Amino acid sequence: MSIILSRHRGMPAQDGAGVKLTRVINQPSLRYQDPFLMLDEFRSDNPNDYIAGFPPHPHRGFVTLTYMLAGRMEHKDSVGNTGLVEAGGAQWMKAARGIIHAEMPKQEDGLMWGFQLWINLPAKEKMSPAAWADHPADKIPEVDVQGVTVRVVAGEFKHGEQTASGPIQQAEQQFQMLDLRCAAGTEIELAAGQQQTRLAYVYQGSVMLNGETVERGELVRLDKNGALQLQATSEAGMLVLAGQPIGEPVAQYGPFVMNSQQEIEQAIRDYQSGKLTA
Numbered sequence: 001m002s003i004i005l006s007r008h009r010g011m012p013a014q015d016g017a018g019v020k021l022t023r024v025i026n027q028p029s030l031r032y033q034d035p036f037l038m039l040d041e042f043r044s045d046n047p048n049d050y051i052a053g054f055p056p057h058p059h060r061g062f063v064t065l066t067y068m069l070a071g072r073m074e075h076k077d078s079v080g081n082t083g084l085v086e087a088g089g090a091q092w093m094k095a096a097r098g099i100i101h102a103e104m105p106k107q108e109d110g111l112m113w114g115f116q117l118w119i120n121l122p123a124k125e126k127m128s129p130a131a132w133a134d135h136p137a138d139k140i141p142e143v144d145v146q147g148v149t150v151r152v153v154a155g156e157f158k159h160g161e162q163t164a165s166g167p168i169q170q171a172e173q174q175f176q177m178l179d180l181r182c183a184a185g186t187e188i189e190l191a192a193g194q195q196q197t198r199l200a201y202v203y204q205g206s207v208m209l210n211g212e213t214v215e216r217g218e219l220v221r222l223d224k225n226g227a228l229q230l231q232a233t234s235e236a237g238m239l240v241l242a243g244q245p246i247g248e249p250v251a252q253y254g255p256f257v258m259n260s261q262q263e264i265e266q267a268i269r270d271y272q273s274g275k276l277t278a
Contacts, residue, residue, distance in 0.1 A: 003210045003228060005221040010041065016054030016103070020044060024201060024219050026118075033197050033221070034245035035173055037062060037118035037257060041203065045111040053104035058276050059095035060267045061126045061257040063119040065168065065177065066091045066103070067153055069203075069237075071112035077101035081132045085114075088137025090153050092168050097127040098267070098276035115203075115239070117177065122246050123259050125172045135167040147186040148232075151179040155242075159190075175243030182207065182232035190228040195242035198222040205236030 008030040010022035025039040026032060044050055053073075066073065067090045075083045075091055078100040085091040093101065105112060121128075135153075141164040143150045143157060150157060154168035155176030166177065176193065182205075192198075200209065201219040208231040214220055222228060230238070249259050256267040270276040 002212065003223045003226050004212055004214075005223055007214075008219045008221075009217055010219070013040070015040070016057075017052035019052060019054065020049040022217070025199075030219065032120075032250055033199060034247065034250075035120045035175060035243045036197065036199070036241060037120050037250070037252070038116075039118075039201065039219075039241075040116045041114075041201075042116075043111075043113040045109075047105075047107075047109050050105050050112045051108065054102060055104070056100050056102045057255055058098065058100045058271045059093075059255045060098045060270075060276060061263075062095060062121050063170065063173075064093045064095065065117040065119065065154065066114060067117070067177070067179070068114035071110065071114065072106040073112075073114070074104050074106045075101060075132075075134075076104075077132065079130060079132065083132070083134035085134065086137065088140065088151075090135045090140065090168065092133045092135065094121075094128075094131040094170075096121065096125065096130050098270065099130040100276065117241070118257070119170070119173060119175060119243075120246055120250065120257060121173060123248055126258060126263075128172075133167075139167050141166065145188050147183055148188040148230075149181040150188075151181070153177040153179060159188075173243070173246065176241065178240040180230065180236075180238045180240065182230070182236045182238070184232055184234050184236075187229070187231045190230070190240070192225055192227060193242055194224055196224055196245050197241070197243050198224050199241040200228070201239045201241075203237045203239060205232065205234040207232050207236050207238060
């Protein structure tokens with residue numbers, strides 16, 4: 001039986017003030033993958049595709065994780081936080097009961113390449129205080145496994161005697177995010193962690209997953225059981241996401257993700273009346 005349950009390609013989209021991106025999760029062929037609400041990849045060396053950025057906008061009810069491969073993005077929010085995410089770094093923001101923030105490029109040319117992942121929060125945490133943290137590249141642990149560099153962005157990683165903890169640890173909703181960087185011909189086996197939701201997205205090159213070729217731009221849903229055997233057929237990069245589903249209703253209206261339509265309507269009223277500032 002194949003470890004790959006289904007394959008999906010992202011679709012072109014625009015967000016913010018016209019930033020061009022690829023929406024991988026939360027598009028017609030792949031809706032929410034509980035607890036992951038959305039995954040966007042932005043990748044362009046044309047400043048017209050990204051220079052307008054994401055001016056101030058609200059969020060409530062979930063967490064954002066921005067992970068950069070190239071370029072520089074600045075974050076500012078209504079709580080007074082300011083930070084800069086650069087290549088190899090990550091920025092984590094728990095919007096929870098509400099925050100207004102802006103994400104703007106800090107470059108006028110060159111390659112801008114990265115991801116934004118939305119992670120849901122359980123109902124009991126949706127109205128908790130907002131929080132924010134920057135994690136520069138040198139704070140994200142790297143483990144070398146047979147020539148494959150495993151960057152542990154979130155959660156825990158164990159391979160034989162090697163262990164590493166990512167800087168992003170979310171007690172209310174544990175999840176894992178790994179960035180695997182592979183030279184051509186390298187191999188790695190990842191043991192099953194028994195997380196119900198298990199995904200892999202190839203962002204560079206091509207790989208063989210348990211004998212099946214997966215190309216750049218493909219996200220695959222993986223069976224929770226069985227080891228994941230990766231062979232890089234070229235220089236390759238792949239994100240691995242894993243987590244336990246929350247199993248609660250999802251009501252979404254743009255930047256608000258709650259459990260009911262009534263809560264969405266309250267979020268809109270709070271934003272319009274100036275109460276949604278954390």
